Amino acid sequence: MTASTDAAIVKLEDVHLSFGQTQVLKGIDLTINKGDAVSIIGPSGSGKSTILRCINALVTPQSGKITVAGTRVDQLTKESERIQLRKRVGIVFQQYNLFPHLTVLDNIVLAPIKILGADKTATVKLARELLEKVRLSEKADAYPGQLSGGQQQRVAIARALAMKPELVLFDEVTSALDPETVGEVLWVIRDLIRDGMTSILVTHEMRFAEEISDTVVFTENGRIVDHGSPQQIFHSTNNPRIRQFVGGLSGGGRGAVRDGEGI
Amino acid sequence: MSMAVTQTPKTTKTSSRVLRYVGFVAMPLLVVVWSLVDLSLGKELVEWIPYLASGFSMNILITLCAVTLGTTAGVLLGLMQLAPFWFVRLPAQIYVQIFRNAPALVLIFATTYIFPFEIVLFGNYLPFPDWVKAVIGLAILSSAYIAEITRGAVLSIPTTQWEATKGLGFSRLQALRYVILPQCVRRSLPPWMNVASSMAMGTSLASLVGVHELMHAATDASTAVRRLDFTIIAYVVVMAAFFTLCYPIARLTRRLEQRFNAG
Ligand SMILES: Nc1ncnc2c1ncn2[C@@H]1O[C@H](COP(=O)(O)OP(=O)(O)OP(=O)(O)O)[C@@H](O)[C@H]1O
Numbered sequence: 001m002t003a004s005t006d007a008a009i010v011k012l013e014d015v016h017l018s019f020g021q022t023q024v025l026k027g028i029d030l031t032i033n034k035g036d037a038v039s040i041i042g043p044s045g046s047g048k049s050t051i052l053r054c055i056n057a058l059v060t061p062q063s064g065k066i067t068v069a070g071t072r073v074d075q076l077t078k079e080s081e082r083i084q085l086r087k088r089v090g091i092v093f094q095q096y097n098l099f100p101h102l103t104v105l106d107n108i109v110l111a112p113i114k115i116l117g118a119d120k121t122a123t124v125k126l127a128r129e130l131l132e133k134v135r136l137s138e139k140a141d142a143y144p145g146q147l148s149g150g151q152q153q154r155v156a157i158a159r160a161l162a163m164k165p166e167l168v169l170f171d172e173v174t175s176a177l178d179p180e181t182v183g184e185v186l187w188v189i190r191d192l193i194r195d196g197m198t199s200i201l202v203t204h205e206m207r208f209a210e211e212i213s214d215t216v217v218f219t220e221n222g223r224i225v226d227h228g229s230p231q232q233i234f235h236s237t238n239n240p241r242i243r244q245f246v247g248g249l250s251g252g253g254r255g256a257v258r259d260g261e262g263i
Numbered sequence: 264m265s266m267a268v269t270q271t272p273k274t275t276k277t278s279s280r281v282l283r284y285v286g287f288v289a290m291p292l293l294v295v296v297w298s299l300v301d302l303s304l305g306k307e308l309v310e311w312i313p314y315l316a317s318g319f320s321m322n323i324l325i326t327l328c329a330v331t332l333g334t335t336a337g338v339l340l341g342l343m344q345l346a347p348f349w350f351v352r353l354p355a356q357i358y359v360q361i362f363r364n365a366p367a368l369v370l371i372f373a374t375t376y377i378f379p380f381e382i383v384l385f386g387n388y389l390p391f392p393d394w395v396k397a398v399i400g401l402a403i404l405s406s407a408y409i410a411e412i413t414r415g416a417v418l419s420i421p422t423t424q425w426e427a428t429k430g431l432g433f434s435r436l437q438a439l440r441y442v443i444l445p446q447c448v449r450r451s452l453p454p455w456m457n458v459a460s461s462m463a464m465g466t467s468l469a470s471l472v473g474v475h476e477l478m479h480a481a482t483d484a485s486t487a488v489r490r491l492d493f494t495i496i497a498y499v500v501v502m503a504a505f506f507t508l509c510y511p512i513a514r515l516t517r518r519l520e521q522r523f524n525a526g
């Protein structure tokens with residue numbers, strides 16, 4: 001990773017975390033610069049989601065330092081302090097989790113207006129711009145139940161962006177989607193990254209990760225086994241486990257077929 | 264008086280049409296025809312109608328007060344039962360467990376004889392009328408039922424909804440207020456309607472502690488007139504009146520349900 005620590009927006013140093021007896025993170029070191037797109041790949045249960053949850057204080061590690069946008073996350077003791085952090089860090093989940101009782105537009109404006117106290121007119125305007133960005137302008141008044149999975153996930157991304165976050169975490173946001181709708185969601189994320197949004201993605205879409213990432217991180221068994229440019233991780237690694245993992249996934253055609261064409 | 268709160272109403276279209284027919288057509292028709300066939304009976308009835316109506320207004324008043332009070336207290340108690348702190352949770356749990364299984368009549372007797380007939384407020388003696396005590400008795404019962412309904416509804420909301428609010432920087436209370444409770448309203452409407460109807464029926468128990476409500480008025484009337492046919496017809500009027508009290512509750516609930524379903 002680049003040497004300039006001034007630009008670091010996320011910094012994890014020797015982070016250890018266990019749930020009860022289970023050690024989940026066994027010393028994670030990770031530095032992410034402002035404007036970077038970082039993909040975290042690795043086998044199931046290796047701790048990818050847990051790393052994201054540490055970054056926005058949904059879980060607290062037992063030891064280690066976590067700095068996010070100038071805040072020492074590991075030192076936050078009060079829930080109210082963690083809430084302050086979460087307002088600045090967007091997260092999008094695998095199960096988009098839209099609020100089913102609200103229209104698409106209301107889903108997007110609820111948190112900015114009620115939680116940040118943002119101006120209503122300005123927020124609605126922002127929400128409409130975001131809907132345009134995720135290509136769902138015509139769905140503003142629809143309810144989540146009337147949308148496809150891909151459409152719902154794009155609304156969830158717009159909802160996270162409406163908080164004007166300093167970085168966005170994506171946790172396998174395409175894993176629950178029908179293959180046909182994966183592309184439209186990746187398209188939106190690609191756009192976002194091109195606009196310079198700092199993004200951390202946990203993903204199984206290898207082709208996509210290779211295309212958009214500045215850095216790829218491979219996790220296994222609670223450790224970061226390797227990290228580097230997409231070229232390094234996907235094509236010139238010496239680590240047999242990574243080769244096997246990457247080969248196994250893209251060889252199966254999932255990433256290769258889903259991504260790329262028509263988007 | 265059965266308090267069939269746990270039963271969810273599954274009135275099919277035909278059976279509700281039959282009910283409506285009996286309540287709004289058959290019973291009034293019986294009263295009118297019988298009064299016309301035997302004019303002396305009709306005359307008695309017309310004389311006593313204002314007295315019966317004054318009693319019935321008391322049933323409406325008690326129902327409205329008990330349901331309003333019971334719903335407010337019940338929602339609060341239901342949320343208290345889910346509080347993370349035991350000193351909030353425990354009192355609510357004890358309250359609900361005790362009163363949920365108490366017969367309405369016992370509660371009405373208890374409140375009637377435990378509370379004084381007047382209260383001293385800033386040196387003034389204020390009367391504490393029996394109907395208010397009946398309201399309190401029924402409100403206690405309905406609050407215990409509604410607490411359980413509220414608790415169940417909140418627990419039925421998927422945890423992913425909580426997760427989504429957390430990621431957006433909601434506090435627990437903000438999540439409840441803006442996301443969880445609005446979704447509970449629709450789920451709680453049918454059982455809430457059952458409680459409200461039960462309370463409407465339960466108001467007749469207040470006659471046993473001397474509240475001048477419809478049952479009491481009908482008993483007064485039949486004692487004064489001393490005619491079997493009058494007694495029968497007076498109680499048919501009572502039945503029709505209770506029907507008109509409960510029917511709008513059912514209609515209103517169904518209307519609300521449809522409105523929420525559309526969303
Ligand atoms: N709240 C929790 N309580 C107990 N164990 C947990 C909890 N959350 C995660 N774990 C465990 O921690 C380990 C890492 O979980 P994590 O969700 O971070 O993995 P992951 O890399 O995201 O996997 P996947 O690709 O399946 O999403 C798993 O073994 C999981 O069972």
Ligand SMILES: [Mg+2]
Pocket residue numbers: 048049050171172
């Ligand atoms: Mg995961």
